[in-house]
Amino acid sequence: MLAKRIIPCLDVRNGQTVKGVNFVNIREVGDPVEMGAAYAEQGADELVFLDITASHEGRKTFVQLVKRIAVHLNIPFTVGGGIGALTDIEALLAAGADKVSLNTAAIRTPELVDQMALNFGSQFVVVAIDAREEGGKWTAYINGGRIPTEKELFSWARECEDRGAGEILFTSMNHDGTKNGFACEALAKLSDILTIPVIASGGAGNMEHFAEVFTTGKADAGLAASIFHFNEITVPQLKHYLRDRNIPVRL
Amino acid sequence: MNVAIIKYNAGNIMSVDYALQRLGVNPLVTDDHGFIRSADRVIFPGVGEASTTMQYLKNRKLDLLLPELKQPVLGICLGLQLMCRLSEEGNTKCIGIFEEEVRKFDPPANGAERWKVPHMGWNTIYDLKTPLLGEDLSNRYVYFIHSYYAAVGPDTVALCDYTVPFSAALQRDNFYATQFHPEKSGKPGYQILKNFLEL
Numbered sequence: 001m002l003a004k005r006i007i008p009c010l011d012v013r014n015g016q017t018v019k020g021v022n023f024v025n026i027r028e029v030g031d032p033v034e035m036g037a038a039y040a041e042q043g044a045d046e047l048v049f050l051d052i053t054a055s056h057e058g059r060k061t062f063v064q065l066v067k068r069i070a071v072h073l074n075i076p077f078t079v080g081g082g083i084g085a086l087t088d089i090e091a092l093l094a095a096g097a098d099k100v101s102l103n104t105a106a107i108r109t110p111e112l113v114d115q116m117a118l119n120f121g122s123q124f125v126v127v128a129i130d131a132r133e134e135g136g137k138w139t140a141y142i143n144g145g146r147i148p149t150e151k152e153l154f155s156w157a158r159e160c161e162d163r164g165a166g167e168i169l170f171t172s173m174n175h176d177g178t179k180n181g182f183a184c185e186a187l188a189k190l191s192d193i194l195t196i197p198v199i200a201s202g203g204a205g206n207m208e209h210f211a212e213v214f215t216t217g218k219a220d221a222g223l224a225a226s227i228f229h230f231n232e233i234t235v236p237q238l239k240h241y242l243r244d245r246n247i248p249v250r251l
Numbered sequence: 252m253n254v255a256i257i258k259y260n261a262g263n264i265m266s267v268d269y270a271l272q273r274l275g276v277n278p279l280v281t282d283d284h285g286f287i288r289s290a291d292r293v294i295f296p297g298v299g300e301a302s303t304t305m306q307y308l309k310n311r312k313l314d315l316l317l318p319e320l321k322q323p324v325l326g327i328c329l330g331l332q333l334m335c336r337l338s339e340e341g342n343t344k345c346i347g348i349f350e351e352e353v354r355k356f357d358p359p360a361n362g363a364e365r366w367k368v369p370h371m372g373w374n375t376i377y378d379l380k381t382p383l384l385g386e387d388l389s390n391r392y393v394y395f396i397h398s399y400y401a402a403v404g405p406d407t408v409a410l411c412d413y414t415v416p417f418s419a420a421l422q423r424d425n426f427y428a429t430q431f432h433p434e435k436s437g438k439p440g441y442q443i444l445k446n447f448l449e450l
Contacts, residue, residue, distance in 0.1 A: 001374065001375065001412065002370065002372055002373070002374045002413065003372060003373045003374065003392060004372075005372050005373070040437065045372065045373055046372075070265060070266060070269055071269045071272070074270065074273070074434070074435065074436070074437050074438075074440060074441060075394070075435060075436075075437055076394060076396070076432075076435045094265065095265070096265035096266050096269060098266065098435065120298075120299070121298050121299045121300060122369065122398070123298055123369055123371070123396045123397070123398075124298065166369055166371070166396075167371065191365065192365075194367075195358065195367060195368055196367060196368070196369070197367045197369070197371050197372070218365070220367060220371070220372070221372070250373040250392040
């Protein structure tokens with residue numbers, strides 16, 4: 001049976017893993033390659049590395065880092081953050097990334113999703129959507145959650161699927177950093193209208209939240225950062241908890 | 252040991268390269284017929300689209316070279332599918348080392364159970380009948396990412412269940428193939444690549 005995936009997410013700035021709350025108050029927590037290898041050893045199913053460096057120099061550092069990750073890691077990993085052109089994507093692919101996630105670039109240039117799917121295959125294309133709910137409407141944001149757009153979460157996710165995205169990574173900005181649980185209602189709706197897998201992100205605070213997101217939230221994968229980085233929950237603990245609740249996990 | 256990884260037009264083949272390096276082997280990524288013919292092991296990896304990749308192989312006559320190889324050959328993911336007879340993806344006539352046909356996962360429209368396509372993530376393999384996998388790996392999780400699958404047939408040597416049971420691995424003589432990615436499958440994957448080098 002296909003297992004629900006547990007995905008630790010590592011935000012990387014200037015080669016170091018960092019963690020912020022609600023996209024701000026960022027602090028450093030460790031070396032991405034070492035942390036990635038440790039998570040793989042613990043049983044993480046996949047990893048996401050997001051580059052939150054703004055500078056051009058930082059970009060080159062990130063490609064070097066992706067290569068180091070690929071050399072050491074024996075599980076799949078997605079890279080994202082600040083990717084704007086096919087040449088960036090080719091460099092990340094050549095460095096050994098399994099999947100690339102687009103966020104701002106996909107909204108600014110939706111054709112990039114089609115081009116990526118065509119050139120590299122849908123399985124390589126993750127579209128990350130940061131969205132905030134206000135008055136019952138989910139609005140997609142770009143630039144790390146700073147700028148609202150015209151795009152509405154559900155129709156945008158559908159459009160991404162139609163354009164060839166292989167997976168949607170949805171972060172609820174209302175829930176991110178709160179540790180009050182995932183946006184299960186919106187996630188379930190996403191899962192119902194899409195045929196591609198959905199990764200849930202934002203709001204994980206305890207193990208029960210993961211059980212919820214895989215049942216009522218219908219998510220295919222659950223992503224979290226701080227609770228793993230600060231050892232509030234370990235991956236093996238979480239997986240045993242889920243298995244005891246009859247949720248299929250890889251143990 | 253000389254290991255050739257067949258050079259592709261697309262997809263992440265670096266991860267196969269790195270996985271072999273972790274096993275102490277330095278493979279060469281190449282489409283050179285001479286090197287491929289004389290290599291001790293040949294790996295035919297790949298992710299991508301069937302018809303365009305098949306065309307790429309034809310342009311380099313790799314579709315003719317592959318079936319002639321005598322050393323152990325390992326196809327991975329799209330590699331497995333292109334070693335089959337034909338694929339529904341782009342209605343592609345493939346290399347035909349294996350008899351099986353490649354079909355698209357077709358989730359029931361209104362089924363009670365929701366099936367996502369691609370079949371992405373970790374799933375268990377069973378009914379293992381090949382030295383490539385041994386027996387210890389029965390019911391272990393390995394990593395899949397694919398929208399098309401090889402139907403169960405005479406060359407099937409391992410099964411996996413998704414919308415239907417499908418071929419997780421195929422073997423005929425010196426030709427081995429896995430639908431999953433051993434290079435991304437943690438410890439079981441490491442064992443499988445090690446088994447392949449020791450065949």
